[in-house]
Amino acid sequence: MVRIERFTGNRPLFPRYREAWAAAAEKVVQPGGASEAIEASDRILHELGAGEFAYLSRWSARGNGN
Numbered sequence: 001m002v003r004i005e006r007f008t009g010n011r012p013l014f015p016r017y018r019e020a021w022a023a024a025a026e027k028v029v030q031p032g033g034a035s036e037a038i039e040a041s042d043r044i045l046h047e048l049g050a051g052e053f054a055y056l057s058r059w060s061a062r063g064n065g066n
Contacts, residue, residue, distance in 0.1 A: 004048065035061075 005012055013021070028037060042060050045051045057063035 006048075 004018075025041075038061055041057075042051070042054055042062065045054050045057075045060065054060040054062040
């Protein structure tokens with residue numbers, strides 16, 4: 001989980017909404033496909049100050065799953 005309040009009008013998301021957001025994102029981005037979405041996710045991680053943790057992601061081009 002990362003802090004995404006800057007993308008939600010500085011409002012915190014309840015855990016169930018964060019989980020739903022993550023599940024929806026996983027439906028959009030499939031391994032081996034959607035390279036533009038994967039690149040965008042890496043940019044967002046960087047903007048959130050979490051780029052150093054991209055290796056933990058199964059979706060990041062820098063992640064262990066790739």
